[in-house]
Amino acid sequence: MxxxxxxxxxxxxxxxxxxxxxxxxxxxLWLELRRLRGKEDTKRSPERYGIASSNRPxxxxxxxxxxxxxxxxxxxxxxxxxxxxxxxVHILVTTGTVTSARLMQARLPKGVIHQYVPIDTPxxxxxxxxxxxxxVALWVESELWPNLIASADRWNCLMGIINGRMSEKSFRLWNxxxxxxxxxxxxxxxxxxxxxxxxxxxxxxxxxRVQCFGNMKYDARPLAxxxxxxxxxxxxxxxxxxxxxxxxxxxxxEEIIKVHDILKQTRKxxxxxxxxxxxxxxxxIVQSCGKIRSALRSKKQPITSQVxxxxxxxxxxLGLFYRLCNAVFMGGSLVKHGGQNPLEPAHLSCAxxxxxxTYNFKDTYENMERERACVRITNTNELAAQxxxxxxxxxxxxxxxxxxKTYVESKTGATQKLLKALxxxxxxxxxx
Numbered sequence: 466m467x468x469x470x471x472x473x474x475x476x477x478x479x480x481x482x483x484x485x486x487x488x489x490x491x492x493x494l495w496l497e498l499r500r501l502r503g504k505e506d507t508k509r510s511p512e513r514y515g516i517a518s519s520n521r522p523x524x525x526x527x528x529x530x531x532x533x534x535x536x537x538x539x540x541x542x543x544x545x546x547x548x549x550x551x552x553x554v555h556i557l558v559t560t561g562t563v564t565s566a567r568l569m570q571a572r573l574p575k576g577v578i579h580q581y582v583p584i585d586t587p588x589x590x591x592x593x594x595x596x597x598x599x600x601v602a603l604w605v606e607s608e609l610w611p612n613l614i615a616s617a618d619r620w621n622c623l624m625g626i627i628n629g630r631m632s633e634k635s636f637r638l639w640n641x642x643x644x645x646x647x648x649x650x651x652x653x654x655x656x657x658x659x660x661x662x663x664x665x666x667x668x669x670x671x672x673x674r675v676q677c678f679g680n681m682k683y684d685a686r687p688l689a690x691x692x693x694x695x696x697x698x699x700x701x702x703x704x705x706x707x708x709x710x711x712x713x714x715x716x717x718x719e720e721i722i723k724v725h726d727i728l729k730q731t732r733k734x735x736x737x738x739x740x741x742x743x744x745x746x747x748x749x750i751v752q753s754c755g756k757i758r759s760a761l762r763s764k765k766q767p768i769t770s771q772v773x774x775x776x777x778x779x780x781x782x783l784g785l786f787y788r789l790c791n792a793v794f795m796g797g798s799l800v801k802h803g804g805q806n807p808l809e810p811a812h813l814s815c816a817x818x819x820x821x822x823t824y825n826f827k828d829t830y831e832n833m834e835r836e837r838a839c840v841r842i843t844n845t846n847e848l849a850a851q852x853x854x855x856x857x858x859x860x861x862x863x864x865x866x867x868x869x870k871t872y873v874e875s876k877t878g879a880t881q882k883l884l885k886a887l888x889x890x891x892x893x894x895x896x897x
Contacts, residue, residue: 534562625656754774
């Protein structure tokens with residue numbers, strides 16, 4: 466039996482499935498509450514119930530599910546390569562957030578279909594599968610929904626996990642639900658993971674036919690930017706010292722403001738750029754700045770000589786800000802969020818500083834530290850001290866920038882390995 470010839474799987478039965486079916490009547494209220502908070506797309510809400518807004522194309526269909534912006538970004542290059550090597554295969558991409566949907570609409574190749582993933586109820590997932598009938602389904606990283614997996618399994622869909630990762634925190638959670646996670650993971654025909662540690666965790670949870678190909682995010686193209694906008698911002702900043710706090714989370718901006726105050730004691734014309742993980746928080750950050758002069762990018766407010774904080778509260782412009790700032794602090798790491806992806810700034814030769822909480826990218830940050838491709842700090846004062854060194858020492862910042870670029874370039878190749886492994890599945894289904 467080849468790795469893509471499906472074994473028979475036991476039905477996926479669990480209290481989860483009964484509970485999710487019972488909760489179905491109240492889920493519209495939950496979605497409405499999310500909509501009021503800007504977390505649901507009103508115009509496309511039927512998709513969340515498995516009601517498609519596009520027709521299924523004729524021929525073979527490959528379905529890729531990515532949870533949010535990070536996972537969606539990681540597969541854009543993979544999708545482009547798929548289109549080159551398997552031009553006759555149609556591609557459907559699902560995500561679960563408004564921001565990821567906007568990203569996909571802007572960056573997906575022409576002809577690739579995007580839909581919101583259905584809520585994880587038996588009814589919604591069945592409608593979704595009945596309409597799309599994918600031949601092959603790929604889950605990105607660890608976005609695992611039991612009803613969705615069960616529906617795909619019942620429809621005899623070849624299933625794989627790509628760029629799989631399993632943090633220690635997620636592993637402990639799924640291990641407590643081992644009766645569910647074991648049967649669920651055994652439904653996958655192949656699991657392609659980022660690291661040996663991820664492979665071990667998936668295997669302990671019940672996954673079979675696990676292979677480690679590395680992290681596809683290393684193969685991603687550098688984030689794009691508008692060159693005209695970049696030039697305008699560079700002209701506005703001029704020779705001012707500038708640093709970036711990227712993908713920040715609640716509780717971090719207050720610490721960033723403290724760092725700014727410390728640095729400003731010796732750099733009177735300092736400019737601090739803050740790009741929140743969620744752009745909708747821009748106004749809140751301005752309020753946190755208090756009397757300190759700030760400007761919102763979403764309002765097209767200019768960077769004048771009086772502006773000390775520039776808030777990048779727009780979607781999809783991190784590539785612009787990484788190019789503006791050589792020194793970058795990666796958010797989600799001063800608070801217990803687990804850090805943010807350091808590979809995007811590494812691709813653009815940024816000097817990367819991170820806080821202590823990076824468990825979401827544990828292996829990546831540990832490897833980068835060993836290669837001296839990033840610097841870890843433990844608190845606000847250390848962050849200010851490290852940035853002070855970098856802003857004052859061109860040789861030091863250039864050394865860190867080059868190390869980050871060298872590191873990320875040395876780890877490429879996972880995407881081509883994955884495409885080679887998937888080729889039998891795509892060819893088998895094309896013949897069916």
